[in-house]
Amino acid sequence: MRGAAVKKKVHLRDIADKLGVSVKTVSGALHGDSIRMAEKTRQRIRALADELGYQPNIVARGMRQGVMPLIGLVAEGLITLPFATEIVRSLDNAGRSYGLSVVATNVGATRSAEAGVAEARRFMPKAIAFATMFHKAVTLPAEALRSINLTINCFDTSLSVPAIVPDEVQAAREIVEFCFARGRRRIAFLNLPGILAGSLREQGFHEAHKVKGIAVSGGWVLPATRGAHYTEFSSSLVPAHIESLMRQNPRPDTILCGNDRVALEVYGVLNRLGVKIPADVAVASFDNQSEIARRLDPPLTTMALPHRAMGRRAAEILAGIHPATQQIERIPFRLVERASL
Amino acid sequence: MRGAAVKKKVHLRDIADKLGVSVKTVSGALHGDSIRMAEKTRQRIRALADELGYQPNIVARGMRQGVMPLIGLVAEGLITLPFATEIVRSLDNAGRSYGLSVVATNVGATRSAEAGVAEARRFMPKAIAFATMFHKAVTLPAEALRSINLTINCFDTSLSVPAIVPDEVQAAREIVEFCFARGRRRIAFLNLPGILAGSLREQGFHEAHKVKGIAVSGGWVLPATRGAHYTEFSSSLVPAHIESLMRQNPRPDTILCGNDRVALEVYGVLNRLGVKIPADVAVASFDNQSEIARRLDPPLTTMALPHRAMGRRAAEILAGIHPATQQIERIPFRLVERASL
DNA sequence: ATGAAAGCGCTAACAA
DNA sequence: TTGTTAGCGCTTTCAT
Numbered sequence: 001m002r003g004a005a006v007k008k009k010v011h012l013r014d015i016a017d018k019l020g021v022s023v024k025t026v027s028g029a030l031h032g033d034s035i036r037m038a039e040k041t042r043q044r045i046r047a048l049a050d051e052l053g054y055q056p057n058i059v060a061r062g063m064r065q066g067v068m069p070l071i072g073l074v075a076e077g078l079i080t081l082p083f084a085t086e087i088v089r090s091l092d093n094a095g096r097s098y099g100l101s102v103v104a105t106n107v108g109a110t111r112s113a114e115a116g117v118a119e120a121r122r123f124m125p126k127a128i129a130f131a132t133m134f135h136k137a138v139t140l141p142a143e144a145l146r147s148i149n150l151t152i153n154c155f156d157t158s159l160s161v162p163a164i165v166p167d168e169v170q171a172a173r174e175i176v177e178f179c180f181a182r183g184r185r186r187i188a189f190l191n192l193p194g195i196l197a198g199s200l201r202e203q204g205f206h207e208a209h210k211v212k213g214i215a216v217s218g219g220w221v222l223p224a225t226r227g228a229h230y231t232e233f234s235s236s237l238v239p240a241h242i243e244s245l246m247r248q249n250p251r252p253d254t255i256l257c258g259n260d261r262v263a264l265e266v267y268g269v270l271n272r273l274g275v276k277i278p279a280d281v282a283v284a285s286f287d288n289q290s291e292i293a294r295r296l297d298p299p300l301t302t303m304a305l306p307h308r309a310m311g312r313r314a315a316e317i318l319a320g321i322h323p324a325t326q327q328i329e330r331i332p333f334r335l336v337e338r339a340s341l
Numbered sequence: 342m343r344g345a346a347v348k349k350k351v352h353l354r355d356i357a358d359k360l361g362v363s364v365k366t367v368s369g370a371l372h373g374d375s376i377r378m379a380e381k382t383r384q385r386i387r388a389l390a391d392e393l394g395y396q397p398n399i400v401a402r403g404m405r406q407g408v409m410p411l412i413g414l415v416a417e418g419l420i421t422l423p424f425a426t427e428i429v430r431s432l433d434n435a436g437r438s439y440g441l442s443v444v445a446t447n448v449g450a451t452r453s454a455e456a457g458v459a460e461a462r463r464f465m466p467k468a469i470a471f472a473t474m475f476h477k478a479v480t481l482p483a484e485a486l487r488s489i490n491l492t493i494n495c496f497d498t499s500l501s502v503p504a505i506v507p508d509e510v511q512a513a514r515e516i517v518e519f520c521f522a523r524g525r526r527r528i529a530f531l532n533l534p535g536i537l538a539g540s541l542r543e544q545g546f547h548e549a550h551k552v553k554g555i556a557v558s559g560g561w562v563l564p565a566t567r568g569a570h571y572t573e574f575s576s577s578l579v580p581a582h583i584e585s586l587m588r589q590n591p592r593p594d595t596i597l598c599g600n601d602r603v604a605l606e607v608y609g610v611l612n613r614l615g616v617k618i619p620a621d622v623a624v625a626s627f628d629n630q631s632e633i634a635r636r637l638d639p640p641l642t643t644m645a646l647p648h649r650a651m652g653r654r655a656a657e658i659l660a661g662i663h664p665a666t667q668q669i670e671r672i673p674f675r676l677v678e679r680a681s682l
Numbered sequence: 683a684t685g686a687a688a689g690c691g692c693t694a695a696c697a698a
Numbered sequence: 699t700t701g702t703t704a705g706c707g708c709t710t711t712c713a714t
Contacts, residue, residue, distance in 0.1 A: 023708080025683085025685075062400045062690095062708095063404050063692090064707080064708050103411075103445075104433065104444075123409075264605075268608075268637070271613065292632065292633065297609045353693095362701085363700065364693095365701065365702080366700060366701075368692070379700090400692095402692055405692050405706050
């Protein structure tokens with residue numbers, strides 16, 4: 001019965017005994033030692049190993065070698081922005097193609113990054129990554145930093161560890177250029193105040209205008225919220241700004257939103273005002289939080305955060321396949337064209 | 342320098358040597374063997390261990406004992422419904438209080454559950470859980486099932502493994518009762534066709550009416566989408582249904598939505614029709630996908646999926662602290678009262 | 683080209 | 699009460 005063969009745990013020892021060879025020979029046949037070995041012996045060994053469904057005990061191997069086939073992932077604030085977990089999924093997926101699994105641990109309000117890193121280290125992972133749920137600068141304790149091989153969606157201010165982040169400036173440039181290509185010329189920007197993504201996107205916004213030789217209308221780059229930080233709780237300025245913008249003459253032909261949640265609010269206000277999207281005013285945004293963006297009416301044109309690509313690239317680096325070449329590697333957003341622009 | 346002491350890896354051996362005792366004594370002092378040991382010896386050992394920052398090598402221990410302090414989490418379809426990752430976060434958090442970390446692996450379209458379980462098993466976790474991103478029945482291969490200690494957000498049709506799921510029937514009953522308490526009597530239900538949560542919620546919907554002796558209006562339990570399954574892509578029936586409902590006389594005083602995304606669409610249509618929420622018609626829903634529910638205007642009253650509680654309870658069971666007592670354990674939703682009802 | 687033996691760091695029998 | 703020994707399953711010198 002084949003099932004039973006797979007069930008019973010089979011060790012190098014079993015294979016060695018059945019074949020009348022030593023344990024070391026079997027070990028060598030299955031991994032390294034490729035050159036110096038009778039091809040025939042190796043064939044026999046491999047065949048039997050397959051038949052018995054041999055799986056090396058990675059814990060034993062880990063102890064011997066001091067490394068487990070793991071990526072330690074220390075993630076900050078999984079609570080707040082769950083959709084960034086696409087990074088985790090992608091890292092898991094890509095990691096597997098290099099034979100690595102993921103041990104994940106959450107840190108945040110109640111738990112320091114240092115504690116998370118220490119926990120990860122105890123499993124002797126091949127590499128440790130620190131990830132945040134939105135793009136930001138962090139300053140990690142030196143002690144922790146020494147064990148971190150890569151930061152994802154953030155960079156340490158010391159720049160002593162390679163980082164992978166989304167390319168916010170590119171994203172803003174590209175969406176603005178797309179507006180221009182669509183014949184839009186008067187773009188208002190309801191940006192996210194107080195966060196890194198916001199200021200970088202604003203930079204790209206201005207750059208694109210400059211390149212095209214189009215002036216940014218005064219007073220049309222506005223904060224979507226009152227608080228310094230963009231949180232669920234900060235009071236929204238969207239209704240006030242949109243109402244004011246719609247009263248102006250000429251009024252904007254496009255509202256660029258700091259993210260899809262801002263866009264969700266913008267839709268609400270425009271709806272109430274009877275302004276048609278995109279006939280009267282186009283709307284575009286950042287993130288591609290698909291739950292929102294696809295379901296809005298009309299569906300929202302937005303720059304998709306490259307979370308999946310970031311995870312893939314991170315796995316490459318962590319597996320040591322294709323090391324980081326720059327301190328901060330910026331991954332481009334992708335334009336998702338829907339009906340709102 | 343204290344930092345250096347923590348850096349250099351310290352072994353039982355080091356402590357034993359410095360104190361002139363045997364390795365076994367140190368091991369015993371730090372864990373089991375509590376009774377039969379000179380309290381003084383133990384104090385000395387503990388003190389030195391602390392000072393040196395001793396951390397047992399869990400890989401070595403794992404090899405010896407055949408178990409690693411891990412929960413293997415095999416999760417299906419993290420892609421589709423990222424907000425269910427609250428389960429993972431909560432499991433991670435609660436697991437840690439029992440000294441367990443989480444190795445997570447995603448399965449789905451490209452990868453069988455069996456493969457995921459096999460991967461998890463190789464790390465010799467204390468227990469393995471299988472989780473899905475929405476509530477459903479699954480039929481896992483017998484081979485995999487044997488290694489699974491708990492299913493989360495799903496149950497195997499064989500009922501041979503304990504399961505933790507959200508209590509959909511309770512949720513529907515409770516929200517309907519809340520409508521009644523608010524004086525609402527004519528509730529239309531735009532439900533999710535073809536999924537388990539939908540049929541269970543429908544059951545609760547009817548039960549609550551029956552208990553209160555209020556008749557369900559004929560033709561007011563309607564599918565939100567055309568497709569048998571609720572996916573992003575199935576064509577929505579929301580606009581048609583809402584328009585039709587609003588034309589009736591008497592018309593509903595409440596729209597209960599299959600989930601928050603349906604509610605998002607309902608808001609759009611009601612807005613367009615100039616129907617005020619909740620003055621003209623109240624809206625309520627299920628899930629509490631906070632990105633949506635908090636941000637809608639007015640904020641949405643909804644039954645929150647108990648993902649966090651599910652993760653906590655799962656950790657208890659997996660850690661063996663408080664074993665499962667029933668085949669299927671149903672965790673109650675929580676009413677989140679906002680302004681839409 | 684293969685085998686024998688040591689040892690990764692820890693815990694569990696068995697002795698003392 | 700403490701020490702000694704063996705061994706978890708594997709890889710890696712060192713012999714053969």
